[in-house]
Amino acid sequence: MPLHFELVTPEKLLRSEEVHMVTVPGTEGDFAVLEGHAPFMSTIRDGQLLVQRTAGGAPEPIAIRGxxxxxxxxxxxxxAEHAD
Known part of the structure; x- marks a missing residue:
């Protein structure tokens, strides 16, 4: 089953899609999220989200801040406070 992923900034909803996995730059370190991950909250640091649409697919980087x-x-x- 795919993971439902949304990327939101104060201005708008940038992404709402089904993906395989997303790697997030957490303040305590990077973490990857797959479908079925336990509930979790984390602040994020400036860095890149890595969005992998399919298993084995190349990750798409998205620069984010805060x-x-x-x-x-x-x-x-x-x-995110800001995303490119």
Whole structure:
């Protein structure tokens, strides 16, 4: 099953899609999220989200600054202060 991923900035919803895995630059270190991950919240540091659309697919980097990530039974939501 795919992971539902949303990337949100104060201005707008940038992404809402089904992906295989997302690697997030957490303040305590990078962490990867797959479908079925336990509920979790983390602040994020400036860095790159790595979005892997399919298993074995090349990750797509998205530069982000600040914010937090929430993993819930609905998927992963990244609320970033800024994203490119």
């Amino acid at each position: 914010g937090f990530a929430e993993v819930s039974d609905k998927g992963l939501t990244v609320l």
